[in-house]
Amino acid sequence: KQEVTQIPAALSVPEGENLVLNCSFTDSAIYNLQWFRQDPGKGLTSLLLIQSSQREQTSGRLNASLDKSSGRSTLYIAASQPGDSATYLCAVTGGSQGNLIFGKGTKLSVKP
């Protein structure tokens, strides 16, 4: 059974810092991995999608890497801003199924 773990559960940093969020999964047989952002009480916004054949994806100040063999992904946020404060969720799609399996998220707080 696929399990997704995110560390740390919460993170507080001063504005301008670069930071890394971690995600691990137990079954390397995935189709892809997605990082999402969720603001309190709101839906999910997809940030980056990495297909199983890819190693990384970049969008603006965000960079996500994928090491399928070790079951790990990282989300790197450069020059963090208070507007980046949110919960970041990692999710994998396994095998031929279309459903996502999520971690519990990392709650990020960026202090001005």
Next chain:
Amino acid sequence: DAGVTQSPTHLIKTRGQQVTLRCSPKSGHDTVSWYQQALGQGPQFIFQYYEEEERQRGNFPDRFSGHQFPNYSSELNVNALLLGDSALYLCASSRGPGGVEKLFFGSGTQLSVL
């Protein structure tokens, strides 16, 4: 281009009642999935609809049922509500059910069961 829309945004029910949540997928999408997110947890997969049929189902009881209409919109029905059904219910749409395409989520329906 409208994204995924869900209604209502908030709902309060009492134990034993029944509830229906609605979802319209993003334009061009034909697959709808439903997720339940309890407070402080990641979303849990309920089921997925494609071509008006339930294609996959997560570990949820039969009290949870759904429907997809010819215009690809979908409903989630929950019968005999329990306190533990209180959660944010998220709808996601995609092109095709295979899981290769990116999922787009709506803003969710916050259900409170008293």
